Amino acid sequence: MDQHARLKAAHPDCVMLFRIGDFYETFHDDAKIVAEALGLTLTKRKDGVPLAGIPHHQREPYLRRLSDRGFRVAVADQIEDAAQAKGVVQRAVTRVVTPGTLVDDALMAAEHRSVLAAVALDHTRPERVGSALIEPATGAFEVFEASRDDARDELARTRPSELLFATADLDQRPAPMIETLTMGLDAALTPRAVWTFRDAQAERALCETFGVASLDAYGLGEAGAARQAAGAAVLYLHETQPSLDEGGPTLAGRSSLQPPARIDATGVLDATSLRALEVERTMRSGALEGSLLGGFLRPGSAGGATGQPALCRTAMGKRRLRDWLRRPLTDAASVRARQARVATLVEDERLADELTASLDGVRDLSRIAGRLSANRATPRDLVALAESVSSSQQVAALICPVASLASIAAALGTAAEALKDLGDAIREAVEADPPGHLRQGGVFRDGIDAELDEARGLRRDAGDWLTKYQDQLSQTHQLPPLKVGYNKGFGYYLELTAVQAREHASGIDASGLQRQQTLKNAERYTTAELRDFDHKVSTAEARAIEREESLFSDLCASSSKFLQAMRSLSEAAAKLADTAALAGKARLAGWIRQDFDDVPVRDIEEVRHPVLDEALGHRFVPNSLVLAGPEVDEHAHVALITGPNMAGKSTFIRQTALLALLAQVGSYLPATRARIGVCDRSCTRVGADDALHQGRSTFMVEMTETASILHQSTERSLVVLAEIGRGTSTLDGLSLAWAIAEHLSRSGGPRTLFATHYHELTELADTHDGRLRNLHVAVREFTPEPTAEVPSPTTELVFVHRILPGRADQSYGVHVAELAGVPAAVTRRAREVLGSLAVEQRGQNASRVPAASPELRSVEAQLPLFREFVPHPVVDRLRDVKLDALSPLEAFDLLRALKGEVDSQPHAESS
Ligand code: ADP
Numbered sequence: 001m002d003q004h005a006r007l008k009a010a011h012p013d014c015v016m017l018f019r020i021g022d023f024y025e026t027f028h029d030d031a032k033i034v035a036e037a038l039g040l041t042l043t044k045r046k047d048g049v050p051l052a053g054i055p056h057h058q059r060e061p062y063l064r065r066l067s068d069r070g071f072r073v074a075v076a077d078q079i080e081d082a083a084q085a086k087g088v089v090q091r092a093v094t095r096v097v098t099p100g101t102l103v104d105d106a107l108m109a110a111e112h113r114s115v116l117a118a119v120a121l122d123h124t125r126p127e128r129v130g131s132a133l134i135e136p137a138t139g140a141f142e143v144f145e146a147s148r149d150d151a152r153d154e155l156a157r158t159r160p161s162e163l164l165f166a167t168a169d170l171d172q173r174p175a176p177m178i179e180t181l182t183m184g185l186d187a188a189l190t191p192r193a194v195w196t197f198r199d200a201q202a203e204r205a206l207c208e209t210f211g212v213a214s215l216d217a218y219g220l221g222e223a224g225a226a227r228q229a230a231g232a233a234v235l236y237l238h239e240t241q242p243s244l245d246e247g248g249p250t251l252a253g254r255s256s257l258q259p260p261a262r263i264d265a266t267g268v269l270d271a272t273s274l275r276a277l278e279v280e281r282t283m284r285s286g287a288l289e290g291s292l293l294g295g296f297l298r299p300g301s302a303g304g305a306t307g308q309p310a311l312c313r314t315a316m317g318k319r320r321l322r323d324w325l326r327r328p329l330t331d332a333a334s335v336r337a338r339q340a341r342v343a344t345l346v347e348d349e350r351l352a353d354e355l356t357a358s359l360d361g362v363r364d365l366s367r368i369a370g371r372l373s374a375n376r377a378t379p380r381d382l383v384a385l386a387e388s389v390s391s392s393q394q395v396a397a398l399i400c401p402v403a404s405l406a407s408i409a410a411a412l413g414t415a416a417e418a419l420k421d422l423g424d425a426i427r428e429a430v431e432a433d434p435p436g437h438l439r440q441g442g443v444f445r446d447g448i449d450a451e452l453d454e455a456r457g458l459r460r461d462a463g464d465w466l467t468k469y470q471d472q473l474s475q476t477h478q479l480p481p482l483k484v485g486y487n488k489g490f491g492y493y494l495e496l497t498a499v500q501a502r503e504h505a506s507g508i509d510a511s512g513l514q515r516q517q518t519l520k521n522a523e524r525y526t527t528a529e530l531r532d533f534d535h536k537v538s539t540a541e542a543r544a545i546e547r548e549e550s551l552f553s554d555l556c557a558s559s560s561k562f563l564q565a566m567r568s569l570s571e572a573a574a575k576l577a578d579t580a581a582l583a584g585k586a587r588l589a590g591w592i593r594q595d596f597d598d599v600p601v602r603d604i605e606e607v608r609h610p611v612l613d614e615a616l617g618h619r620f621v622p623n624s625l626v627l628a629g630p631e632v633d634e635h636a637h638v639a640l641i642t643g644p645n646m647a648g649k650s651t652f653i654r655q656t657a658l659l660a661l662l663a664q665v666g667s668y669l670p671a672t673r674a675r676i677g678v679c680d681r682s683c684t685r686v687g688a689d690d691a692l693h694q695g696r697s698t699f700m701v702e703m704t705e706t707a708s709i710l711h712q713s714t715e716r717s718l719v720v721l722a723e724i725g726r727g728t729s730t731l732d733g734l735s736l737a738w739a740i741a742e743h744l745s746r747s748g749g750p751r752t753l754f755a756t757h758y759h760e761l762t763e764l765a766d767t768h769d770g771r772l773r774n775l776h777v778a779v780r781e782f783t784p785e786p787t788a789e790v791p792s793p794t795t796e797l798v799f800v801h802r803i804l805p806g807r808a809d810q811s812y813g814v815h816v817a818e819l820a821g822v823p824a825a826v827t828r829r830a831r832e833v834l835g836s837l838a839v840e841q842r843g844q845n846a847s848r849v850p851a852a853s854p855e856l857r858s859v860e861a862q863l864p865l866f867r868e869f870v871p872h873p874v875v876d877r878l879r880d881v882k883l884d885a886l887s888p889l890e891a892f893d894l895l896r897a898l899k900g901e902v903d904s905q906p907h908a909e910s911s
Pocket of ligand 1: 616619620621622623643644645646647648649650651652801
């Protein structure tokens with residue numbers, strides 16, 4: 001318990017699994033937590049200490065469940081052989097399982113990258129942030145320095161599982177800056193002491209880890225936020241996964257990391273667009289199903305009907321595909337090249353099928369490489385490696401003659417060639433289906449190592465020796481045939497039935513058989529010779545296993561010389577798997593290849609929403625969009641889409657952004673024709689994004705987002721906005737939406753789709769030189785024939801989801817409320833209020849509007865903008881007055897009273 005207390009004190013924020021014999025025990029509060037979280041029985045030691053334990057061989061699934069529940073878990077193992085220990089067996093924490101430092105396949109889904117991030121703020125340049133991103137399972141290590149906005153977007157694209165930040169007080173909430181950076185990220189935020197981020201400390205940690213004297217080669221030669229973040233991340237890894245093999249924790253044991261690579265943190269999709277477009281998870285439930293990625297990984301699942309084979313079957317391919325969708329290409333040449341590769345596989349279905357089948361044989365080499373470099377590889381990893389090499393050779397041969405795939409074939413071929421001898425050596429030495437663990441023995445084949453053969457020979461020949469020995473004993477002493485058996489406690493024994501033992505008592509005495517165990521119906525014996533033999537055999541077994549361990553470690557060491565080749569092979573195979581996945585999708589869903597253009601989205605025909613289309617099937621109504629070209633004005637780059645709620649505005653603008661994204665990924669598209677080019681940024685703001693609202697008003701979030709779009713978008717950007725100005729009063733909202741639409745419509749502004757239910761905005765089209773066009777979503781009003789029961793039926797609204805040129809003239813809000821089941825009394829009253837407001841509007845003029853700023857004045861002049869006023873109480877009173885019942889004097893008194901009321905309530909006027 002002292003030992004436990006000592007280890008626990010060093011890891012106070014962790015649940016500690018403490019190895020005792022065949023169990024991992026937990027004590028005190030840990031026991032309560034674990035029992036509750038894992039549904040185990042909570043017991044008590046004699047001294048009253050709460051206790052809960054798990055069998056050691058079930059550690060991984062339990063670890064996974066604890067880590068999924070958000071616990072940090074420290075695993076304390078016995079680090080010396082219990083048989084040889086003097087006193088209490090020595091224990092040490094051999095790993096700390098945290099969300100960002102998972103390396104075991106058992107602990108994480110194959111298709112997910114578990115990434116550890118660290119962020120450091122640059123105190124000399126407050127707008128800059130440095131960050132390090134490490135994927136412990138493969139050793140990939142990236143660093144960047146960027147503006148806060150770019151850093152936030154890059155983190156959203158990477159989606160780390162855990163994020164480290166420096167704090168002076170570990171118990172405090174993260175600084176607001178860190179909260180902003182990580183908003184909506186879903187990462188476990190791990191506070192770390194400030195010193196772990198210090199520059200000198202970082203430099204030392206990195207130099208030691210990579211065995212270099214200077215970090216210049218990695219672009220980290222200068223002090224700075226990126227270097228600090230990198231150092232902090234490495235230190236943390238070192239703490240959570242100490243490498244004890246070298247006789248004590250050392251940083252040099254971290255060679256499993258690849259050298260840090262500087263990356264550019266600018267991308268096409270920002271954090272909000274990733275969410276709004278539901279690229280890898282849905283906005284509402286956060287599920288993969290129903291997202292764009294989900295449609296590739298599990299086709300057919302959007303509509304609930306699964307059963308289609310996965311389009312991308314390899315784990316590496318799945319991780320890469322996620323990256324492809326999150327990070328569309330930015331130069332047209334690369335997009336064209338990828339598109340051509342996809343086309344090849346769309347056109348040649350047989351090739352695609354054969355390719356997919358062979359790729360199944362290429363296993364997760366990036367993770368195998370990661371495990372090899374971290375000394376965690378298993379015999380099965382080596383076999384998988386060998387298998388992958390031969391499968392890659394097949395793949396390379398298959399695609400070599402295909403021009404568009406030649407460069408991948410070459411990369412794959414080169415890597416496979418480099419690994420060929422290693423693969424052969426593994427196949428020659430290791431059994432095809434080895435046990436999962438070396439301790440079980442039987443990993444290596446016979447005939448590859450004389451020492452191993454000899455040790456094994458003894459055991460194998462044991463059977464013959466025993467038969468001979470047993471015959472000889474029986475014959476010499478006239479005993480009945482002796483049965484030979486083996487049990488763990490006693491080793492080999494000879495057995496006679498109780499009856500035989502009684503009948504041959506004298507022969508037994510003479511033979512030198514010594515009684516070892518008496519059972520109900522049998523007697524068991526041993527002899528000095530048999531004990532000798534037993535000892536030889538059992539040490540031979542241990543010797544064989546020891547020998548296997550040494551052979552295995554040699555083989556791992558030679559494999560570790562080829563990590564780079566494994567990584568390139570893995571990279572090329574993932575690329576192919578994803579090309580095949582895009583092609584598979586295109587074929588399955590009947591997508592088309594687009595014509596590349598020089599502007600982002602020129603015209604697209606009969607476009608379907610890639611996910612909704614799958615869910616709704618033939619009920620989905622495709623729509624077209626011409627944003628530029630001879631049919632419309634030369635300069636047109638903004639489409640203003642009006643229409644009632646629920647008509648399909650968001651769907652339409654989202655699907656356009658998704659189409660542009662898919663085009664830029666190199667995919668085929670759900671349309672009948674498309675001309676789309678590369679955009680530098682794609683900014684989509686559609687739908688309430690609750691993830692962003694933590695502690696801020698919807699309106700504030702919306703305006704912050706809008707500000708970033710207005711600042712950053714260029715002529716080459718695609719901006720997709722819905723319902724700007726929702727979060728404030730109608731008047732404010734409309735004014736802002738107006739001004740924003742106007743700003744986006746300036747010449748040189750971005751390609752924009754602007755959906756709004758403020759149909760007043762449609763008048764912008766009259767004054768913006770054709771740069772802004774009106775589109776609307778058609779709805780049909782339908783009034784059923786009157787019947788005897790329903791003499792005056794209400795008009796119903798039918799959504800036809802068709803986008804047409806021109807403007808919408810009504811909002812139909814009350815209709816939609818009816819559809820949503822708002823009680824009839826309420827919608828009836830809403831109609832009355834609407835009617836009275838409409839009456840009032842007719843009497844309005846702009847002079848009632850408070851003096852406007854110069855910018856607003858131009859807006860005012862263009863349309864009767866400020867229409868929807870809350871009725872003044874005086875108006876209500878006037879409405880109720882029965883003029884015929886008033887005498888002239890009463891009328892005058894009333895007039896005076898009303899005037900007085902108006903004068904005393906100026907606020908009502910400005911509302
Ligand atoms: P809005 O943004 O105008 O309020 P949405 O785009 O959210 O409307 O669409 C409302 C619903 O209408 C969607 O959930 C979808 O079920 C349906 N819908 C939208 N567009 C289409 C379409 N093109 N074809 C079929 N159904 C559609």
